[in-house]
Amino acid sequence: MPTDVENWKSEVYGNEIREHLFEFAERGFDSIPDDERDAWFERFKWWGLYHQRNGQEGYFMMRIGTPNGVLEPGQLRVVGEIADEYARGPGTNPIFGDAYADFTTRQSIQLHWIELSDVPAIFEKLETNGLSTQQACGDSWRNVVGNPVAGKDGREVIDAWPVIRDLNETFKGNDDHANLPRKWKVSVTGSADGSGQGDINDLAFEPAYKAVDGNGSGSGEGGGSGEDAVGFNVRVGGGLARNEPRFARDIDVWVPPERVSDVAGGLSALFRDHGDREDRYNARIKFLVDEWGPERVRETLQADYVDFELETAGRDVREEYTYNAGEGERNDLVGVHDQKDGRNFVGLNVLVGRMGAADVLELADLAAEYGSGEVRLSQRQNVVVTDVPDEKLDDFLESDLLEHYSPSPSPFMRGSVACTGTEFCSLSIVETKNRQVRFARWLKENAELPDGVEEFHVHLSGCTASCAQPQIADVSLRGMKTRKDGEPVEALDVGLGGGLGEEPGFARWVTQRVPADEVPGAIANLLERFADEREEGESFRAFVARHDDEELDAFVDPEETDYEDPMLHNTKRTWYPYAENDALDDAPPVPADD
Amino acid sequence: MTTSLRVLDDGAWISVDDHREVRVSELWRLDAPGFCGCDMADLVVENFQEVGVDGARVETRVHGQCIACGETGVTDWLPVGRVRGGEFVEYDRSCVRRTRRE
Numbered sequence A: 001m002p003t004d005v006e007n008w009k010s011e012v013y014g015n016e017i018r019e020h021l022f023e024f025a026e027r028g029f030d031s032i033p034d035d036e037r038d039a040w041f042e043r044f045k046w047w048g049l050y051h052q053r054n055g056q057e058g059y060f061m062m063r064i065g066t067p068n069g070v071l072e073p074g075q076l077r078v079v080g081e082i083a084d085e086y087a088r089g090p091g092t093n094p095i096f097g098d099a100y101a102d103f104t105t106r107q108s109i110q111l112h113w114i115e116l117s118d119v120p121a122i123f124e125k126l127e128t129n130g131l132s133t134q135q136a137c138g139d140s141w142r143n144v145v146g147n148p149v150a151g152k153d154g155r156e157v158i159d160a161w162p163v164i165r166d167l168n169e170t171f172k173g174n175d176d177h178a179n180l181p182r183k184w185k186v187s188v189t190g191s192a193d194g195s196g197q198g199d200i201n202d203l204a205f206e207p208a209y210k211a212v213d214g215n216g217s218g219s220g221e222g223g224g225s226g227e228d229a230v231g232f233n234v235r236v237g238g239g240l241a242r243n244e245p246r247f248a249r250d251i252d253v254w255v256p257p258e259r260v261s262d263v264a265g266g267l268s269a270l271f272r273d274h275g276d277r278e279d280r281y282n283a284r285i286k287f288l289v290d291e292w293g294p295e296r297v298r299e300t301l302q303a304d305y306v307d308f309e310l311e312t313a314g315r316d317v318r319e320e321y322t323y324n325a326g327e328g329e330r331n332d333l334v335g336v337h338d339q340k341d342g343r344n345f346v347g348l349n350v351l352v353g354r355m356g357a358a359d360v361l362e363l364a365d366l367a368a369e370y371g372s373g374e375v376r377l378s379q380r381q382n383v384v385v386t387d388v389p390d391e392k393l394d395d396f397l398e399s400d401l402l403e404h405y406s407p408s409p410s411p412f413m414r415g416s417v418a419c420t421g422t423e424f425c426s427l428s429i430v431e432t433k434n435r436q437v438r439f440a441r442w443l444k445e446n447a448e449l450p451d452g453v454e455e456f457h458v459h460l461s462g463c464t465a466s467c468a469q470p471q472i473a474d475v476s477l478r479g480m481k482t483r484k485d486g487e488p489v490e491a492l493d494v495g496l497g498g499g500l501g502e503e504p505g506f507a508r509w510v511t512q513r514v515p516a517d518e519v520p521g522a523i524a525n526l527l528e529r530f531a532d533e534r535e536e537g538e539s540f541r542a543f544v545a546r547h548d549d550e551e552l553d554a555f556v557d558p559e560e561t562d563y564e565d566p567m568l569h570n571t572k573r574t575w576y577p578y579a580e581n582d583a584l585d586d587a588p589p590v591p592a593d594d
Numbered sequence B: 001m002t003t004s005l006r007v008l009d010d011g012a013w014i015s016v017d018d019h020r021e022v023r024v025s026e027l028w029r030l031d032a033p034g035f036c037g038c039d040m041a042d043l044v045v046e047n048f049q050e051v052g053v054d055g056a057r058v059e060t061r062v063h064g065q066c067i068a069c070g071e072t073g074v075t076d077w078l079p080v081g082r083v084r085g086g087e088f089v090e091y092d093r094s095c096v097r098r099t100r101r102e
Ligand code: HEM
Pocket: A050, A051, A052, A053, A061, A104, A105, A106, A107, A108, A110, A142, A185, A200, A239, A240, A241, A419, A420, A424, A425, A426, A427, A465, A466, A467, A468, B009, B010
């Protein structure tokens, strides 16, 4: 039997949702018929709107999809203005205040407390400035990700930006690909650093060389002039959600850049036709790849979904991958780096990805003054200011704003990633963003990394959906519950030693249900053991790899310290965890239309 | 009046008549000998698998973990509340829930 969601999608889905959305916006939130709320909230996701959690009735999270995280000159200012004007609600965050933007792990932007009645005006402002929320959520092509500095990066093998732009233009609003069984996440990376994180996407294109004859449409190895063409190898079926993490699997296909769109469209159509629409838990393509194996995916793609002969995989550059790899340099894009054209890109650390509207506007001004006005977003929730010439670099680095968004932060600040959590998300089990800020600040003061270890990644996700990508961090934290002194408290499961790179590996969940207030102590104790027992020059990931789960569990050693956690109680039973009167019964009314 | 029951948000909520009513991440005390070896399981509710109705009683099967012994799995049908005069009333969260015995 098809699921409720499939039934709703077969009635109204895709572009046509917009008309209804605007009509509801016009007539007010209460005009959504009571018995159609579940259906409409599901559909609104396709246009980037997610109803916030219980107690925040009538308020939405809005996701703006910025392909590859690229904000053209002027666009960041537009985001800042929209956040300032519309992203305000009845709750004020004690760390971030009102009106902020979240930069996400898939190079998108999220705003909160958006009212339905403001949606048409916001869409108009976004769209006249080349931005969109289309398909930012929902069952279709999500924001295409990659190395955010595509086209500029000194470590680039091939410029993926024109390819990503083409995919974006082809598949956003494309009715043939608008209603898939589940979300469809694509990564296209052209640099040799792995910063597109293709391995954890449904579909990944990663740089590879191939000896082909003629202009790239030839038929395989050995046949041609021997000149290596640069294109992409294809992997399918990665994803982290639901306690079933998978890395994308190699389907032995190489494509030249001009055919990425055909292969991507073929695979998305294959998923559309063969994905599981009976069971949403089993719907992602990672499960189809489990069932079929990569060979059958390739055969079906070749037989039914493309009309040219597929090449076999080319020679990849995975051994050079460093991003989120837990070893070597350039685990992220923070700091000053060379561009191909001699200018610089400067990665700035945005702690847990959240930036107040005033700072967003100031950053937009700085980017215009010192760079080209362009700003890009990374998958570690950070921002990158591009095109800064050498002669302006020092002045830029001395800007006041960079004291808060540093190009050379403490490793604990730099390594922090956190999802949305109970503040707004209906799936979450625990408070996340503010907690990770408190953790990072405490660790900065109280914990130490051994000599020579410059980076240490701690990712906190509020539930198994894994939006903060916990399984690919040095320390993975995931929301749980436990009892402490008989009372239910927010707790975290602790995983260790995950990372991407040439040979990606998921964190192993070694310690379960640590009360949240004992987690910083646990990490500090763990780091002490690491320092004591580390072999010469050993990375944390390698250290974890040579110990078994039991040994690691003993290293974690949860402990109360002077760290205080004001959110140990069940933040889910509040309407807003930080409100003075936080009980669900004190929830604000649905916002009045104005 | 018929009651519309469904599991939403990847198993995070039970929706009754288009309102999210029962949430995951609570601790429930269970008398559920089939689930684990404990006399009284202390279950972290992680995911609702199915929701159904038995007369006026709303029931669910949940995936979760007993924090007393560590066992994880899916429970039998457990009561979560009842529909009275068209209104859903959730059972007190501190009560002991007993799996349905045929
Ligand atoms: C207000 C509610 C929610 C918020 C604020 C939220 C936030 C986020 C954010 C920031 C990301 C990073 C990726 C991106 O930009 O696309 C993300 C990814 C993700 N979200 Fe959510 N989310 C919400 C609800 C949900 C729901 C309801 C589900 C499941 C039905 C879900 C499942 C996921 C998964 C599975 C990922 C990525 C992990 C992967 O790559 O497999 N989220 N979400």
